[in-house]
Amino acid sequence: MTTNDLLKSLTRVGFIGYGLLHLALAWVAAQIAFGEGGEEADQSGAFHKLAEQPFGELLLWFVIVCLVALAAWQAILAVWGHRDTRGRERVFERVASASRVVVYCVLAWTAGKVVAGAPSSSAQQQQEATAGLMAKPAGAWLVGLVGLGVLALGLGMIWYGWKRKFARKLAIAGARGRTAAIRAGQIGYVAKGLAFGIVGYLLLDAAITNDPGKSRGLDAALHTLAGEPFGKFLLLAVAIGVAAFAVFCVFQAWYRKVGS
Numbered sequence: 667m668t669t670n671d672l673l674k675s676l677t678r679v680g681f682i683g684y685g686l687l688h689l690a691l692a693w694v695a696a697q698i699a700f701g702e703g704g705e706e707a708d709q710s711g712a713f714h715k716l717a718e719q720p721f722g723e724l725l726l727w728f729v730i731v732c733l734v735a736l737a738a739w740q741a742i743l744a745v746w747g748h749r750d751t752r753g754r755e756r757v758f759e760r761v762a763s764a765s766r767v768v769v770y771c772v773l774a775w776t777a778g779k780v781v782a783g784a785p786s787s788s789a790q791q792q793q794e795a796t797a798g799l800m801a802k803p804a805g806a807w808l809v810g811l812v813g814l815g816v817l818a819l820g821l822g823m824i825w826y827g828w829k830r831k832f833a834r835k836l837a838i839a840g841a842r843g844r845t846a847a848i849r850a851g852q853i854g855y856v857a858k859g860l861a862f863g864i865v866g867y868l869l870l871d872a873a874i875t876n877d878p879g880k881s882r883g884l885d886a887a888l889h890t891l892a893g894e895p896f897g898k899f900l901l902l903a904v905a906i907g908v909a910a911f912a913v914f915c916v917f918q919a920w921y922r923k924v925g926s
Contacts, residue, residue: 673742674924676735681922683732685915686725687773688854690715692909695888699902709773709884713780723781730777737770739924796869797878810873817866820859827855838921847917850910857907861887 690712716725744763748756799805799812826832832851838844864887872878892901 673735673739676731677739677924678919678922680732680735680739681915681919683729684736685912685919686716686729686732687712688908688912688915692905692912695901695905695908698888698892699898699905701898710776710780713777717780726777726781730774730781733770733774733777737767737774740764740766740770794878796872800873800876800878806873806876809878810870813866813869813871813873815866816869817863820861820863820866823859823862824856825859827852827859835923836917836921837923838917843917843921847914847921850914850917853907854911854914857904858911860907861891861904864888864890 687709691709694711694715713726713729716722716729719725740763744760744767747763748759751759796809799809802808830848830852832855833844833848836844836847838847861884865884868887868890888901888904891897891904894900
């Protein structure tokens with residue numbers, strides 16, 4: 667097996683680990699919707715949920731390896747990949763791949779802290795980071811700009827999913843399987859986009875009101891959603907959507923065009 671073949675195999679397995687993370691996150695969000703949430707409704711809470719399962723530490727190590735594999739794959743794409751696109755689209759895709767490298771590495775680091783038994787609170791870390799930034803000159807404006815960026819990311823994910831832009835990266839021959847994968851991807855991306863959109867809104871609100879306590883990332887976003895009229899039903903819908911993204915990750919493990 668060549669190095670390239672090994673990377674492709676690790677990448678496909680990586681999607682399974684990424685799917686497990688989203689499945690755990692969906693479970694945590696659903697518990698909050700039913701009024702039973704104990705963990706934070708974010709990535710650290712999802713990792714703690716995985717750690718509670720039988721062979722939880724081994725499971726977390728598997729997820730860490732998966733995330734590192736995905737980061738390595740996206741790093742290669744950021745430098746040499748996306749040759750099936752041209753011009754601005756290629757630049758956009760490579761920048762997106764570089765951004766995913768950061769995301770996967772941060773997730774792997776968070777999971778590693780959970781394995782090590784160190785306190786790991788994504789919500790607390792974001793609140794502290796926001797407070798530190800707001801304490802600087804023009805800090806509130808910077809937080810507001812970050813909020814706009816995250817809000818734009820959420821809207822972009824909704825558009826990306828709704829328009830099925832991910833479909834061209836799947837190599838599925840059967841019509842039934844392709845339809846199922848596209849539906850799972852659409853629902854998953856829209857649900858994640860909604861969650862990130864709320865995170866961006868809360869960052870903007872924190873900047874406007876000069877209150878970093880409102881910026882606690884995905885945890886605050888999902889708890890905020892739960893507190894709205896019919897919020898628990900909306901949160902349950904988001905949880906189902908995130909679970910659908912976990913299913914989409916399984917489809918990607920089998921059918922993703924790893925070279926693009």
